[in-house]
Amino acid sequence: MGLFGNSTNKEAKKLYNEALPLYEQGQYEEALELMEQAAELDHKEAMYLCGNMEASMEHHSLLAAKWYAKAAEKGHSEAKKRLNDLCVDSSVRKQYHLEKELIKRAESGAPEAQYAYADMLYHDGVDKNDPGRARLSEKERKKKDTEDALRWAVKAAEQGNMDAQLLCGLICSSKLKDNKSADRWYKAAIEHDDPGAYHSYGLFLSDNKQYKEAAECFLKSWDMGDSKWSPMSCIRAYKNIGTEKSRKEALKLCSRMISELSSEEQETGNKPEFIKDIAHVLSVMGQVYYEAGDKNTALQWFLRSYNLNGSIQTIRRCAKMYYGGDGIKKDYEKAYKIYSSIAEDKEYDRDAIYQCGIMHFFGEGVPASHEQAFQYFLRLWDRGDTMGRYLCAAMYHKGMATAPNSDDAFEIIQGFPHNIFESRQEEWIQECVKRGYYTWPHLKLETHTVYL
Numbered sequence: 001m002g003l004f005g006n007s008t009n010k011e012a013k014k015l016y017n018e019a020l021p022l023y024e025q026g027q028y029e030e031a032l033e034l035m036e037q038a039a040e041l042d043h044k045e046a047m048y049l050c051g052n053m054e055a056s057m058e059h060h061s062l063l064a065a066k067w068y069a070k071a072a073e074k075g076h077s078e079a080k081k082r083l084n085d086l087c088v089d090s091s092v093r094k095q096y097h098l099e100k101e102l103i104k105r106a107e108s109g110a111p112e113a114q115y116a117y118a119d120m121l122y123h124d125g126v127d128k129n130d131p132g133r134a135r136l137s138e139k140e141r142k143k144k145d146t147e148d149a150l151r152w153a154v155k156a157a158e159q160g161n162m163d164a165q166l167l168c169g170l171i172c173s174s175k176l177k178d179n180k181s182a183d184r185w186y187k188a189a190i191e192h193d194d195p196g197a198y199h200s201y202g203l204f205l206s207d208n209k210q211y212k213e214a215a216e217c218f219l220k221s222w223d224m225g226d227s228k229w230s231p232m233s234c235i236r237a238y239k240n241i242g243t244e245k246s247r248k249e250a251l252k253l254c255s256r257m258i259s260e261l262s263s264e265e266q267e268t269g270n271k272p273e274f275i276k277d278i279a280h281v282l283s284v285m286g287q288v289y290y291e292a293g294d295k296n297t298a299l300q301w302f303l304r305s306y307n308l309n310g311s312i313q314t315i316r317r318c319a320k321m322y323y324g325g326d327g328i329k330k331d332y333e334k335a336y337k338i339y340s341s342i343a344e345d346k347e348y349d350r351d352a353i354y355q356c357g358i359m360h361f362f363g364e365g366v367p368a369s370h371e372q373a374f375q376y377f378l379r380l381w382d383r384g385d386t387m388g389r390y391l392c393a394a395m396y397h398k399g400m401a402t403a404p405n406s407d408d409a410f411e412i413i414q415g416f417p418h419n420i421f422e423s424r425q426e427e428w429i430q431e432c433v434k435r436g437y438y439t440w441p442h443l444k445l446e447t448h449t450v451y452l
Contacts, residue, residue, distance in 0.1 A: 012041035019046070028053045039067065047071035048079045055082070065092045088116040111156040115164040118153035121145050122171065146175050157185060165189040166200050173204055190217070195224040202233060211240040219253075227264075231257045232284070239288050247288050254285050279310035286314070295327025306338070315342055316351060323355070323364075332365030343376070353379050354387065362435050374401035381412075389416065390424035394443055 015038035022031035032053050038046035051067035054060040065086050071079030087098035087105065093116075102120070105113035125145035126133050133141050150171045156164030165188045173182035186204055189197040202217030218234035235257065238250035258281055265274035286301030299321055305314045315338060321328055323335035336359050342352035357376030360369045374395055380388020389412060396402055397409035413421065425443060432440045 008041050012038045012043040012046065015041070016043050016046045019049075023049055023053070028056065039070070042074070044071055044074040044076050047074065048076050048082075051079060051082060055086075061086055061089045061092050062095065065089075065096060069096060088112050090116070090120065093120075106152060106155075109155075111159040111161040111164065114152050114156035114159075115161050115167065118149045118151075118156065118164060118167055121149035121152065122167065146171060150176075157188065162189050162192040162194060162197055166197060169200070169204060173207070179208060193224075195221040195226040195230070198224070199226055199230050199233065202230070202237065206233070206237055206240070209240075211237045211242075212246075215241065215246075215249075227260060231260070232280070235281075235284055239284070239291065242291070244292070247292055250288050251285060254281050254288075257281050275308050279305045279308035279314070282308070283310050283314040286317075290327075293327075295321065299328055312342065312347070312349060316349070319352070319355070332359065334365075335359075336365035348383055350380065350383070350385055354385075357391070358431060362437065370395070370401040386416075386420050387424050387427065389413065390421060391428065394425075394428075397443065398441070 015034050019031045019034035019038065022028075023035065032050065035046050035050050035053070039050050047067045048071040051064045051071065054067060055064035065083055068079045068083035068086070072083055083092075083096065084098065084101045084105075086092040086096075087102040093099060093102060099120075102113055102117050106117040122145070125141065126148075133144065136144060150168065153164045153167045153171065157168045165185045169182045169185035169189065172178040172185060182204060186197075186201040190201050198217045198221035202214045202221065205211075205214035205217060215234055215237035218230045218237055221230040222234050231253070235250050235253045238246045238253065258278060261274055261277050261281070265271060282301050282305040286298045286305065288298075289295070289301060290298035299318065302310075302314055302318045302321070305311075306318050319335045319338035319342070320326065322331045322338070324330070336356065339352045339355045339359070342349045343356045353376050357373045357380070359365055360376065361373035362368065366372075374392070377388045377391040377395070381392045382388075393409040393412040393416075396405050396412065398404065402408075429440060429442070432438065
């Protein structure tokens with residue numbers, strides 16, 4: 001055993017000595033492989049240096065913490081200190097239970113720790129069993145957590161910490177409804193000239209319907225390199241300004257986004273994500289034309305998005321425009337084709353299934369068929385939809401698509417609240433009246449039966 005231990009120590013030292021010059025020269029990729037081998041053989045200093053190398057890499061905090069923790073267990077004091085330094089990283093803090101270390105650092109005046117503590121209070125709050133929270137109600141605890149979060153965020157924000165300034169803005173606007181203070185903190189944050197700060201301020205302005213100013217912030221963020229969130233936010237802000245000039249700018253930016261997405265797809269080869277993003281842009285272009293009143297052009301863009309398997313909202317919108325003749329010629333057959341394609345999809349879409357049932361019931365775009373309508377309504381009921389449940393019961397009672405059977409009808413609606421029964425019935429009768437179908441009876445729900 002002793003001989004084996006000596007052999008292991010010699011191998012660890014040999015690997016460490018080979019890796020050290022590479023580490024000192026900054027050749028971390030080559031050094032890390034050898035240093036990890038030495039660390040795995042219980043070399044304390046190798047563990048520490050592995051932590052240093054991982055810490056130098058973006059998004060490697062947890063890996064760095066792993067090695068610092070191993071070295072600290074072996075008695076490496078500097079590794080323990082470095083592990084504690086990572087308490088501001090929420091994932092490291094939670095895994096290694098460094099909450100007390102974070103509070104200690106925050107109290108010492110470190111702005112990064114003050115922000116991290118404020119962020120923890122805002123999102124997670126303090127344990128309800130904490131002595132300072134134990135006697136408070138849930139509402140009081142949340143209020144106290146928010147107050148404490150803002151207090152610590154202000155401490156860091158006043159020292160110029162941008163993340164803390166953004167958190168102050170968020171708390172003031174979303175929790176305290178103090179838009180004046182929020183605006184002040186967001187303006188302080190954008191002084192850092194950071195794309196994330198501009199995007200956050202843009203969201204605040206957009207929420208307050210200051211679309212022109214929001215569009216300028218989003219565009220600034222986009223131009224600074226935020227290609228993930230700001231482009232679509234920017235386009236929507238210009239669209240929401242609502243002038244002819246702003247809509248033209250929105251369409252111009254859609255073209256820019258498509259060009260950038262095309263370049264990105266050529267670099268990454270991620271075609272499915274590219275098609276999904278393009279479909280989204282085409283849908284927004286449709287919205288721009290729709291809100292401008294040019295619904296024929298809007299429909300063409302919506303259809304292009306639909307043909308790229310765009311969002312369910314866009315696909316449903318195409319069907320709705322055809323079905324209702326919304327600014328275009330009414331076309332039940334095209335509407336049914338789209339609705340039925342959604343209804344048959346694996347994802348449950350209540351509106352599409354219900355609409356297919358309606359169209360079969362009244363013979364819109366397809367031959368009238370109570371049997372087919374009943375099958376669609378049955379699918380709704382099977383998924384817990386209250387309208388589907390009401391219609392299946394009513395069709396059983398009337399003998400539509402089935403033999404008349406009031407017992408089955410009553411069984412379906414047992415426990416069905418009276419107010420829901422009535423509201424679904426009124427909704428259905430309105431559908432009937434729209435089409436001049438006046439023979440649907442007004443059913444009444446009583447304790448033991450359903451009758452005309």
